[in-house]
Amino acid sequence: MSVAARLAEVRSMIASACARAGRDVAEVTLVAVSKTHDAALVREAYAAGQRDFGENYVQELTAKRDALADLDGLRWHFIGHLQTNKARAIAPFVATVHTVDSPRLASELDRRVAAAGRVVDVFVQVNVGGESQKSGCAPAELPAVLDALAGCASLRLRGLMTVPPHTDDPAGAAPYFAALRALRDANGGAARMPDLSMGMTHDLDVAVAQGATVVRVGTAIFGARG
Ligand SMILES: *Cc1c(COP(=O)(O)O)cnc(C)c1O
Numbered sequence: 001m002s003v004a005a006r007l008a009e010v011r012s013m014i015a016s017a018c019a020r021a022g023r024d025v026a027e028v029t030l031v032a033v034s035k036t037h038d039a040a041l042v043r044e045a046y047a048a049g050q051r052d053f054g055e056n057y058v059q060e061l062t063a064k065r066d067a068l069a070d071l072d073g074l075r076w077h078f079i080g081h082l083q084t085n086k087a088r089a090i091a092p093f094v095a096t097v098h099t100v101d102s103p104r105l106a107s108e109l110d111r112r113v114a115a116a117g118r119v120v121d122v123f124v125q126v127n128v129g130g131e132s133q134k135s136g137c138a139p140a141e142l143p144a145v146l147d148a149l150a151g152c153a154s155l156r157l158r159g160l161m162t163v164p165p166h167t168d169d170p171a172g173a174a175p176y177f178a179a180l181r182a183l184r185d186a187n188g189g190a191a192r193m194p195d196l197s198m199g200m201t202h203d204l205d206v207a208v209a210q211g212a213t214v215v216r217v218g219t220a221i222f223g224a225r226g
Contacts, residue, residue, distance in 0.1 A: 003041055003221060004048035007032070010204075010220050017208035028208060031077050033200075033218030035060065036225045039067040045221065046071050054098075054216050056080030058089050065093055079161075079216055081135040088112045096121040098161040098197050098216075101137040103148035110152035122155045123197050123214075128179045129165035136162065139183055146187055159195035159213070160184050170203040177203075177210035 001009075010030065018025040033054040034042045042053055042064060054077040055061035065076060075095035082090075082099050090097070091112035100106050100122045113120045124145050127136035137145050142160075149157050160183060164176035177198050184193050199207025199215035207215055219225070 003044040006221050006223075007045055007048050007050055010217055013204065013220075014208065014215065017205045020205075021209045023208065027213055029214045031079070031197075031214060031216045032221050033079065033216050034064070034222060035080075035218065037218075037222045039064050041222050042068055042074075043071070046074060050221075051075055052077060052095075054079040054218075058082070058086040061094075062089055077216075082109070084108045091118070091120070092116040094120055096123070096158070098123040098214075099125045099135065100149070100155075101125045101127075101135055101145065102141075103144055106145060106148040106152055106155065110155050114154040119154050119156055121158045122149065123159055123161035123195065124149070124157075125161045125163075126180060126183060128162050128176045128183070131165055134163060139179075142183060142187060157193060159193035159197065161197035161214075163200070164198075164203070166202075170206050173203040173206050174210060177207050177212070181211050 014028055015025045018028060029052060031052045031054040032045050032050050035056045051073055052075045057080055077096045077098060078090055078094050079098045084105055087109040097120060125136035126139060126142055127134050149155055160180050162180045164173040167173060180196060180198055195213045196211055197214040199212045201217050201219040204215045204217060
């Protein structure tokens with residue numbers, strides 16, 4: 001199946017999930033996660049109308065950005081663990097960073113984005129499952145990260161992001177997505193954080209039912225990763 005056909009399928013899955021949840025499909029942004037896949041496939045998705053793309057690794061992101069600099073209006077989302085010393089490499093062009101998880105990373109990213117004369121949208125990544133191998137701040141650390149962001153003039157807080165623990169049944173992700181939404185509601189609500197970045201190929205339906213406004217989908221669009 002072509003990337004265009006797969007994209008159409010994912011868009012219709014999102015539309016059905018929204019219909020079931022009584023939500024407007026316009027509330028949900030699809031980020032196409034292109035990590036490990038060739039820039040040519042990003043080009044195909046762009047030709048099919050996709051504009052938001054996600055990458056996990058700084059080097060791979062900057063290489064693809066260079067290879068695809070001719071694509072107007074393409075928005076790059078950084079969704080991987082960001083080391084403080086790599087903030088500078090993406091600050092000049094990234095649209096959204098989904099993985100701010102410490103006051104230190106917030107202030108370094110802010111400094112680099114300000115130096116580039118830009119403003120970048122950010123999410124705070126929360127490790128709601130408390131898994132030691134996953135990045136993201138602990139729920140108890142969230143207020144401190146949000147306080148730090150309030151002082152970052154070049155970062156615009158959009159909301160919270162999470163990657164739940166894997167469960168074979170996608171429904172197993174629901175309590176983690178609900179927990180992320182509850183954290184948002186306990187820390188200023190939608191007025192402060194309009195967006196929830198949650199849901200991937202395996203559990204995007206469940207995420208939409210739990211209020212996701214951004215879903216990050218790789219495999220269903222680009223195929224399995226090597
Ligand atoms: C790889 C990745 C995705 C996409 O996962 P798929 O299962 O391929 O849809 C989404 N979010 C993050 C943070 C990822 O690392």
